[in-house]
Amino acid sequence: MIVVNTETIPGYEIVETKGLVQGNTIRAKHIGRDITASLKNLVGGELTQYTELLTESRRQAVERMIQQAQQLNADAVVNVRFTTSSIAAGAAELYAYGTAVKLVKTSSSVAPQAASAPAMAPRATGTPGTTPPPPPTAG
Amino acid sequence: MELFLQFVLPLAFVVVMLLLGSTIGRNRERRHFAELDQRESASRGLVVTDLKTVPAGMEPANATLVVGATVIASDYLKTFLSGFRTIFGGEMRSYSTMIERARREARLRMVEDALRKGALAVINVRFETSPIAMNSGRNVAPMSEVLCYGTALLPAGR
Numbered sequence: 001m002i003v004v005n006t007e008t009i010p011g012y013e014i015v016e017t018k019g020l021v022q023g024n025t026i027r028a029k030h031i032g033r034d035i036t037a038s039l040k041n042l043v044g045g046e047l048t049q050y051t052e053l054l055t056e057s058r059r060q061a062v063e064r065m066i067q068q069a070q071q072l073n074a075d076a077v078v079n080v081r082f083t084t085s086s087i088a089a090g091a092a093e094l095y096a097y098g099t100a101v102k103l104v105k106t107s108s109s110v111a112p113q114a115a116s117a118p119a120m121a122p123r124a125t126g127t128p129g130t131t132p133p134p135p136p137t138a139g
Numbered sequence: 140m141e142l143f144l145q146f147v148l149p150l151a152f153v154v155v156m157l158l159l160g161s162t163i164g165r166n167r168e169r170r171h172f173a174e175l176d177q178r179e180s181a182s183r184g185l186v187v188t189d190l191k192t193v194p195a196g197m198e199p200a201n202a203t204l205v206v207g208a209t210v211i212a213s214d215y216l217k218t219f220l221s222g223f224r225t226i227f228g229g230e231m232r233s234y235s236t237m238i239e240r241a242r243r244e245a246r247l248r249m250v251e252d253a254l255r256k257g258a259l260a261v262i263n264v265r266f267e268t269s270p271i272a273m274n275s276g277r278n279v280a281p282m283s284e285v286l287c288y289g290t291a292l293l294p295a296g297r
Contacts, residue, residue, distance in 0.1 A: 003204045004290040006191055006263045010199040043163040044214025044237065045171070046244065047282065050271065051210045054284055058206070080204060084269040084284055092271055092284075 001066050002076035002103070009076060009103065016102035018072040023064030024095040026087060027057045054094065058082065061096040074100035153219075160215030168236065175243045182250045186260035187289070197259055199292035205261060207248030210271060211241035212282045238283065242266060245287040258291035265289065 002009055062080075069077050080098035087093050186194055193199060213221070217233035224231050245266070253261045264287065271282040 002202065004202045004263075005204060005265065005288060006202065006290045009202050010193050010197075010292055011201055043160055043167060044212055044217060045164065045167050046241075047210045047212055050282070050284070051208060054210060054271075055206075055208050058208070058286075062204075080288075081265075082206075082267060082286055082288060084267065084271075084286065086269070086271055092269075 001069060001074075003062065003066065003080055003098070004076070004078055005080045005098075007079050009078065011106060012076070012103040013106050014078070014101045015104050018069070018074045018100035018102065020097060021065050021068040021072065021074075021077060021100045022095065022097040023061040023066070023068065024093060025057050025061045025064070026091055026093045027053060028091045054084070054092065057092075057094045058096065061094045065096045065098060069098075069100040072100045073102075075103040076101050156215045157219060160217075164214030164216065168240065171240055171244075175240070175247065178247050178251075179243070182247065182254060185250055185254060185258065187246075187250060187264060188260070188262050189264045189289075191263050193262065193292060194260055197292060199259055200295035201293040202290050203256060203293060204288060205249050205252040205256065205258070205291045206286070206288045207245040207250070207252060208284060208286045209241050209244045209248065210282060210284045211237055211244075213237045218281070234281075238268065238285070241283065241285040242268075242287070245285040249287045249289060253289075253291040256291055256293065259294055260292045261289040262292060263290050 002012075008014065061082075065077060065080075077098040077100055080096060083095045085093050085095070188194065213234060217237065220233055221231055224233075246264075249264070250261065267286045267288075269284050269286075271284050
């Protein structure tokens, strides 16, 4: 399952939009963590345990989202967004949502020799200063 | 004796907390900034952008999500001083550095995740900041989570 936060996936073409998929989890901080956190509040800085807790929870939210996408028989989830909100004192909700889609590989990535060889040339000259400005759009 | 228990002891506690918080907190902050500078210059080669499109000349074969997050709290002195700042208004510089550290750290974690995966570039980068604990209770410094995420472009065979 490919998960990206762009609307398209390089090397693939979206052939079918399955719809919105989402995953969430609400986590409470536990007492032990709160005690170390309150000690940390003295000196400031990163609260490693909370970082771990939220990272782990977010992974769970993403997994739930992927499960939903699998149920829809999708190949990927595009345009993924994350939100975090504190629901109550000591509890945070982590929410991930995106669009489940069906994919096919595009022809350019099927033949990598043809695609990668000319790719080096525009990369060298493709600096912002040398690229011509885009033509003004009408209307 | 009663006066001592009621006023002097709490005041001494606050002063000690302020001193400890400011010295340790400032020292750690300085070290963190130095570490951030070093890690940022080490990962400067990777293209990181908030544009949605693939950079010119790149032909990625695949893509994946990369995420970096950090939860940060302010120190006791900053929380104390910010109480005064809200009376007069103006920039809260102590909180600016706190959130700057968190944001750079989150961005670096995302970038390092992308480098581990052998990415060509990270596009469509988004930042999100959310307060985890408000300054509601006593002795609770504000805590925020900073999240940074984007799409890592992968070359063929990854």
